[in-house]
Amino acid sequence: MADAMKPSPFSLLMAVYEGDHVPYLRRAVSSNTVEQSRAPAQVVVVRDGPVPQLLQDFLDALPAVLHSAFEHSGRADAAPDVTVVPLERNQGLAHALNQGLRVCRYEVVVRADSDDIAMPKRCELLVPCVQEPVDGVPVDVVGSAIREFSGDEHHLGQIRRLPAGGAALRDYARLQSPLHHPSVAFRASVVRAAGGYPERAGRFEDYLLWERLMLRGARMANLPEPLVLYRVDAGAYERRGGCTMFRDELALQRRFRADGFTTTAQFIRNIAVRAVYRLLPTGLRRLGYRVVTALRGR
Numbered sequence: 001m002a003d004a005m006k007p008s009p010f011s012l013l014m015a016v017y018e019g020d021h022v023p024y025l026r027r028a029v030s031s032n033t034v035e036q037s038r039a040p041a042q043v044v045v046v047r048d049g050p051v052p053q054l055l056q057d058f059l060d061a062l063p064a065v066l067h068s069a070f071e072h073s074g075r076a077d078a079a080p081d082v083t084v085v086p087l088e089r090n091q092g093l094a095h096a097l098n099q100g101l102r103v104c105r106y107e108v109v110v111r112a113d114s115d116d117i118a119m120p121k122r123c124e125l126l127v128p129c130v131q132e133p134v135d136g137v138p139v140d141v142v143g144s145a146i147r148e149f150s151g152d153e154h155h156l157g158q159i160r161r162l163p164a165g166g167a168a169l170r171d172y173a174r175l176q177s178p179l180h181h182p183s184v185a186f187r188a189s190v191v192r193a194a195g196g197y198p199e200r201a202g203r204f205e206d207y208l209l210w211e212r213l214m215l216r217g218a219r220m221a222n223l224p225e226p227l228v229l230y231r232v233d234a235g236a237y238e239r240r241g242g243c244t245m246f247r248d249e250l251a252l253q254r255r256f257r258a259d260g261f262t263t264t265a266q267f268i269r270n271i272a273v274r275a276v277y278r279l280l281p282t283g284l285r286r287l288g289y290r291v292v293t294a295l296r297g298r
Contacts, residue, residue, distance in 0.1 A: 007038060007127075008106075008107075008108070008127075008131055009040070009041030009042070009105075009106050010040055010041060010042075010106045010107075010108035010109065010110060010123070010127050010131075010185070011040060011041070011042040011043075011044055011104040011105060011106045011108070011109045011110070011188075012032055012033065012040035012042065012043045012044065012080070012109075012110050012112055013044050013046075013097065013100045013101065013104060013109050013110070013111055013112070014028070014029070014032075014043070014044070014045045014046070014100075014111075014112050014113070014114055015045070015046040015047075015048050015093055015096040015097055015100060015114065016045060016046070016047055016048065016051065016055065016059070016114045017047075017048040017049060017051065017090055017096075018049060018050060018051045018052060018055070018090070020051070020055060020114045020115065021115065022054055022055055022058050024114065024115040024231070025055070025058065025114045025115070026058065027117055027153075028112060028113065028114050028115060028116055028117060028118075029043070029045075029062070029066070030069070031117045031118040031119075031120075032110070032112045032118045032122070032123075033066060033069075033070075033080060034066065034069040034070055034073055034075075035118070035120055036118065036120060036121075036122065036123045036124070037120055037121050037123070037124045038121075038123045038124040038127065039070075039075070039078050039080060039123070040080050040110060040123065041080055041081065041105075041106060042080055042081045042082075042083060042104065042105050042106060043062075043066070043080045043081070043082045043083070044083045044085065044100045044103055044104055045059060045062065045082070045083070045084050045085070045100075046084075046085045046087065046096040046097065046099055046100040047059060047084060047085065047086045047087060048087055048090050048091070048092075048093070048095075048096040049087055049088070049089045049090030049091075050088075050089075050090075059084050062082050062084065063081075063082040066079055066080060066082060067079045083103050085099055085100055085103060087099060091199075092199065092200075092205075093197075093205060094196075094197035094198060094199045094200075094201065094205035095197075095199050097111075097196075097197050097205075098196040098197050098199065101188060101191065101192065101196060101197075104188055106188070107131075107187055107188055107189060108127055108130050108131055108185060108186075108187065108188070109185065109186055109187075109188045109191075110122075110123055110126060110127065110184075110185040111181065111182060111183075111184050111185070111186075112182065113181075113182040115231045116146075116182050116228050116229060116230055116231055117149075117153055117228070117229040117231075118227065118228055118229075119225075119226070119227045119228065119229070121227070122144070122227040122228065123185075125144075125223060125225065125227060126142055126144065126183075126184075126185040126223070126227065127185055129142040129185070129221060129223070130142055130185050130186065130187055137219060138187075138219065139165075139219050139220065139221045140186060140187050140190045140213065140218040140219050140220065141179060141184055141185070141186040141187070141190075141191075141210070141213065141218060141219075141220045141221075142184065142185055142186075142220070142221045142222070142223065143162070143179035143180050143181075143183040143184040143185075143220075143221075143222045143223070144180070144183045144222060144223040144224075144225055144226065144227040144228065145159055145160060145161040145162070145180075145183075145222070145223065145224055145225060145226040145227070146159070146160050146180045146182065146183050146226055146227075146228045146229070146230040147159045147160070147226040147228070147229050147230065148160070148229075148230050148231075148232045149229045149230070149231060149232065150231070150232050150233065153229055156229070157232065159226050160180065160226075160230070161222070161224060161226075162178060162179065162180065162222045163178070163222065164221060164222055164223075164224065165219075165220060165221035165222065169220060169221070169222065170214065173210060173211070173214060174256075174261065174262050174263075174266050174270075175266070175269070175270060175273070177204075177206065177207040177210060178210055178214075178220060178222075179206070179210055179220060179222065180228070180230070181206035182228055182230060183227060183228045190213065190218055191209070191213070193216075194209070194212045194213055194216055194218075195212065196209075197209050198212065201255075202248045202251060202252065203248055204248065204249075204252045207252065208252070208255070211255075211256060211259065211261050214261070215259065215260075215261060246274060246275060249274045250271065250274070253267055253270050253271055253274070254267075256270075
């Protein structure tokens with residue numbers, strides 16, 4: 001009877017590369033494991049190409065470090081198995097996540113970035129949405145609101161919320177990404193059946209995956225609680241703009257139109273909106289983004 005009541009296990013999937021900072025990674029791992037009210041049974045970390053020795057040392061010690069941390073918290077039996085997947089060369093986040101997904105042992109996979117911080121009840125709230133049907137229908141991917149922070153995690157910024165689900169989320173997806181990628185949990189079988197993350201597709205691998213899943217009829221949802229603190233550094237708004245970013249955005253929108261994900265009118269609207277946003281000076285882009293985010297978060 002006790003086994004029947006025990007929550008089903010799930011995997012945590014992360015990727016690291018040479019540019020990651022060990023203190024950020026240590027905080028991300030801790031917040032997504034030992035600090036969780038419901039911890040993963042497996043932690044999969046993909047090493048995307050060679051990394052500095054300090055980062056490699058952290059990965060080598062991770063199984064023992066996590067076991068010690070869980071033992072210290074009085075939950076030694078809940079310590080997750082750790083699987084580090086070393087890739088010989090960096091081939092991008094989509095490829096790294098696909099390789100990690102291959103070794104995830106459980107049907108539910110929780111994503112986490114290497115520099116963000118999870119709230120203690122993140123997994124407790126997310127995982128049941130994927131494991132248990134909502135209104136009799138299973139949710140294939142669930143995300144949550146996120147809250148920005150810069151530097152000190154106690155210096156919190158804006159909350160980014162997205163539509164909860166249904167038609168509102170499907171309509172929103174034709175304009176912007178319907179999920180915050182660092183916040184999601186998903187059914188591994190559904191993502192694998194869709195071919196995984198699209199590789200060699202530029203910087204929008206997550207948005208392309210959501211498109212791919214929606215076209216296959218996958219059900220998605222968002223929780224209103226900000227369950228992830230999302231790190232925003234000084235160059236974040238600058239990286240969101242420029243001709244290169246707009247060129248990648250144009251390719252994305254052409255792909256959506258070719259796939260039948262958007263209509264011609266939606267394609268034209270999206271290009272116009274993206275052209276203004278991506279090509280604005282950084283200061284105006286920052287101001288516009290903050291105003292739109294504040295209005296949406298109400």
